Amino acid sequence: MTDAPTRIQVAGSAGTAPYEVLVGQQLLGELPALVGPAKRVAVLHPEALAATGEALREDLAAQGYEAIAIQVPNAEEAKTAEVAAYCWKALGQSNFTRTDVIVGVGGGATTDLAGFVAATWLRGVRWIAVPTTVLGMVDAAVGGKTGINTAEGKNLVGSFHPPAGVLCDLAALESLPVHDYVSGLAEIIKAGFIADPAILDLIEADPEAARTPQGPHTAELIERAIRVKAEVVSGDLKEAGRREILNYGHTLAHAIEKNERYEWRHGAAVAVGMVFAAELGRIAGRLDDATADRHRMVLQAVGLPVTYRGDQWPKLLDTMKVDKKTRGDRLRFIVLDGLAKPAVMEAPDPAMLLAAHAEIAA
Numbered sequence: 001m002t003d004a005p006t007r008i009q010v011a012g013s014a015g016t017a018p019y020e021v022l023v024g025q026q027l028l029g030e031l032p033a034l035v036g037p038a039k040r041v042a043v044l045h046p047e048a049l050a051a052t053g054e055a056l057r058e059d060l061a062a063q064g065y066e067a068i069a070i071q072v073p074n075a076e077e078a079k080t081a082e083v084a085a086y087c088w089k090a091l092g093q094s095n096f097t098r099t100d101v102i103v104g105v106g107g108g109a110t111t112d113l114a115g116f117v118a119a120t121w122l123r124g125v126r127w128i129a130v131p132t133t134v135l136g137m138v139d140a141a142v143g144g145k146t147g148i149n150t151a152e153g154k155n156l157v158g159s160f161h162p163p164a165g166v167l168c169d170l171a172a173l174e175s176l177p178v179h180d181y182v183s184g185l186a187e188i189i190k191a192g193f194i195a196d197p198a199i200l201d202l203i204e205a206d207p208e209a210a211r212t213p214q215g216p217h218t219a220e221l222i223e224r225a226i227r228v229k230a231e232v233v234s235g236d237l238k239e240a241g242r243r244e245i246l247n248y249g250h251t252l253a254h255a256i257e258k259n260e261r262y263e264w265r266h267g268a269a270v271a272v273g274m275v276f277a278a279e280l281g282r283i284a285g286r287l288d289d290a291t292a293d294r295h296r297m298v299l300q301a302v303g304l305p306v307t308y309r310g311d312q313w314p315k316l317l318d319t320m321k322v323d324k325k326t327r328g329d330r331l332r333f334i335v336l337d338g339l340a341k342p343a344v345m346e347a348p349d350p351a352m353l354l355a356a357h358a359e360i361a362a
């Protein structure tokens with residue numbers, strides 16, 4: 001017998017339906033109920049999860065669905081217009097209609113792509129997220145931000161298209177390489193700094209344990225971070241305001257990812273980006289020294305990076321200009337006015353940006 005899963009509600013907004021995020025073990029039995037009366041199901045998965053994708057496809061076929069598997073490249077290589085076009089072709093060739101359903105199984109890159117394909121195919125079909133990384137569970141699969149990258153930057157094309165449900169099967173984390181597991185901790189730590197400091201206390205108490213799925217607080221950390229995300233997106237699906245707090249650390253992070261040709265994991269870049277944002281807050285006199293220093297300590301304790309090459313600043317600054325929070329020529333950053341007090345900093349003085357950069361420059 002497995003315990004009943006935890007169910008976290010995400011409210012519908014802007015005309016979208018509410019849905020649940022389930023966290024537990026052996027959740028795939030929940031899939032048919034979510035798929036509902038569709039005739040066809042497309043299981044979109046990365047190369048690394050070929051066996052999982054095929055097992056899921058077979059399972060759905062055994063339940064009577066016309067099930068196809070669409071294999072896409074691992075990680076950010078999947079978040080391109082070319083791969084999206086490949087998926088559209090597969091859907092077209094299987095006569096995929098508006099009542100059919102896409103299931104995205106994988107990390108955040110895969111679910112971002114799957115959601116985007118679902119948002120654009122026939123102007124929108126239902127989709128279900130089955131995240132298999134820490135980062136996917138606590139952040140990417142929840143909230144309906146879907147998208148792909150372009151040559152100019154990260155996530156520049158996309159749509160708000162919430163899933164019909166999210167199944168976080170913690171058993172999937174057993175096969176995740178430690179580097180990827182730890183990368184996901186960055187978004188959990190982000191949730192700690194912007195909204196739920198108990199997360200930071202749990203990680204700081206035993207950072208080594210936080211690095212593994214066997215740690216005593218794994219489920220609690222994941223559920224706490226999901227609750228933060230669910231609460232925020234429930235009130236502001238389309239990022240008209242408060243949702244911007246989820247972008248803490250991301251302005252610089254996305255520029256680093258692009259600069260590294262997406263060879264850095266998103267979470268690693270977010271770790272550096274949060275230290276930068278904390279320094280910006282400190283330099284502006286908005287954030288106390290202890291909270292700013294706490295960023296470096298907790299991130300380093302779990303093995304995340306807190307510095308980046310110092311010679312890249314002009315390129316990073318240039319890329320930050322296309323960040324989605326930018327308005328005209330005004331760069332905007334999420335900073336902290338204190339622990340769990342996120343706020344927007346509008347058009348900071350370039351000298352302040354440079355000073356914050358000096359604090360993260362390796």
Ligand SMILES: NC(=O)c1ccc[n+]([C@@H]2O[C@H](COP(=O)([O-])OP(=O)(O)OC[C@H]3O[C@@H](n4cnc5c(N)ncnc54)[C@H](O)[C@@H]3O)[C@@H](O)[C@H]2O)c1
Nearest residue numbers: 046048074075107108109132133135139140145175176266
């Ligand atoms: N939509 C959102 O709100 C949102 C939020 C946060 C991040 N993101 C996006 O998520 C992406 C990062 O996601 P990620 O950190 O999950 O990385 P990822 O999706 O790139 O996955 C990392 C690697 O792990 C493999 N993998 C996935 N699950 C596995 C498993 N269980 N066992 C073994 N290998 C597995 C993947 O194939 C990939 O090679 C970025 O593109 C980021 O922009 C989106």
Ligand SMILES: O=C(O)C(=O)C[C@@H](O)[C@H](O)[C@H](O)COP(=O)(O)O
Nearest residue numbers: 139143145154155243246247250324
């Ligand atoms: O859900 C959100 O809103 C976020 O900003 C969560 C981020 O962790 C995530 O990386 C998101 O994809 C970034 O979105 P973007 O709008 O800056 O591309």
Ligand SMILES: [Zn+2]
Nearest residue numbers: 139187266270
């Ligand atoms: Zn992120």
